[in-house]
Amino acid sequence: MTSGVDKKQGVSRRGFLMGAAGTGLAAGMGFPAIRPSRAAAGRVVYATWGGSWEVAIKKAWFEPFTKATGIEVVAVQDNTYGKFQSMVESGSTEWDVVETNPDFQFIGAERGLLEPLDFSIIDKSKIMPGDNFVTDYSVPQVLWSRLMAYNTKALNNKVPEDYKALFDLDGFPGKRAFYTNPNSGAFEAALLADGVPPDQLYPLDIDRALEKWSEIRDQISFYETNAQAQQYISDGQAALSVMPDGRALAAVKDGSPVAIQYNQSIMTWSSMVVPKGAKNRDNAMKFLAYVLSPEAQAAIANEYTYGPVVPDAFKLISPERANILSGGPQQQGKFIMANEKWWAENLEEASERLTEWRLM
């Protein structure tokens, strides 16, 4: 894959030659380091998770946005929190828009790493209602869910109706695949299986969740990446898993014997933030406004299996497509919204406790 950074340098060099020739055509592309004001007229540097997702957002968001505004969107990968913090703290912010997990909208704001968003440009009235969905520093990007997926062959076509199946080794024998990070829906699943009512889930009782996990300790396989979860569930190494819906859907699409249980799926979202000191701040605001339009939200939902955060977008999505998306009709009345604020405040403690539990 060509990295966005390489491309940026290529453009700069060409921009220099063309500028020297006096064509002036390259003005919009400019060189960021030498003439920041020129660069500011025409680009947004977007830090992404990359992969097939990057291919999808290029098609669904970047290209139409550039066509409509003339502002070029450059994708760069490796949007880790560590890199984010060191960039902002050293005063050399290279990114303008960053996609993150929603816990970072709180962590980043608390540490003063984020630029307040301009809601005179970004219309937040169309975004679906919900706590913590929009903050002063972040807007939601797309919806996704953590849910129970299972290998139909491994379970002999027996259907696990709810999370109790995860802890029922006699009824549903086989390995369970959980994520190595605690905020993966599996703590919630344990508490729901243990009888905690959905509206009293948060603050999560970590001890109780891990105690529940202990019932099936020898049958838990941990996955480090979502690709690994997909592999486990596809080839039946794990009979059941709590995993992201996108990966479970990909396994289904592959033709693997995988099915999805939408009951009590833990819905969450991804966020977009602007780093403090972003060089193309104003363009970033325009880009965020565009991404939150019903058209752009429908475009990505048709390209990738994530749900729109703007309900109006469903008017532009076919019913068949809507049926597999987070927030779509199949999930109505069944999902539970994750409390990402609680996770932001308790991630460190929960991670430590999970490590302790693993070594027990």
Add this chain to the structure above:
Amino acid sequence: MRLLIRRNAPALLLAPAFILLAAFFIVPVLRLVGLSFEGSSGAFEHYARIAERPVYLQVLQRTFLTSAATAILCAILGYPVAYRLATASARTRLILLALILIPFWTNLLVLCYGWLIVLNPQGALNTLLTSLGLASVPIPMSGNIVGVLVGMVQTMLPYMVLPVAANMARIDERVLQAARSLGAPPLQVFLRAYLPMTLPGVMAGALLVFIMSIGFFVIPAILGGTRDIFIAQLIEMNINRVMNWGFAASLSTIVLVATLVLYVIGVRWFRLGTVWGQS
């Protein structure tokens, strides 16, 4: 002026290397150590936490033990390979080197997923074993310590074979001839002449493997089980997810100090320096 330059020539020649090393290694390491003493509630906040919660020492212990096991297995498996490599004809040596270096140059993630396909319960090895009747049920070889050791030993083996083979190639054949001519049977020649002369190479290789293994991240994460957590995983989590850099720095400092201590022990008691050409 010219005299001044000539007198200080060695220092001047070393200066660029030293400046680079200082700027990109010594200063960052010092900053890292400094960061580990920056806590919101006192300089020793992070170290106190490590001391209070046994989990961190447990992970350290597990990291060190698994790395030591890797070093020992590499020594046992690598020794005969190194011997073959050191004594082979030029042509055979080329083929052997290629066989050693191709996996060495292969991406670690690719290796891990490759092993996963071979070792998992429905994998190639288990299918072979069960279809031949050598096992009645699949043997769990991934998702546990076996998987971690297989992955780590394979990745680290070249670091053992190459220094040991280099050491073996330098052995004076006349010493062995002398032993034989004095009537020593082959086993005696090996145990009393060959092995002692190759041992520094083995120790150097083992120490190299051990130190590099401590930093492993991907292999225990992918091939390991519930308990196979390496310290690098906790450091990464504290940097990239929880964003507690001070704590990550204190964990890193402990690993750094432990590694340095081991290195000093190796140099002093096992005469490791001889392998890199020190007299």
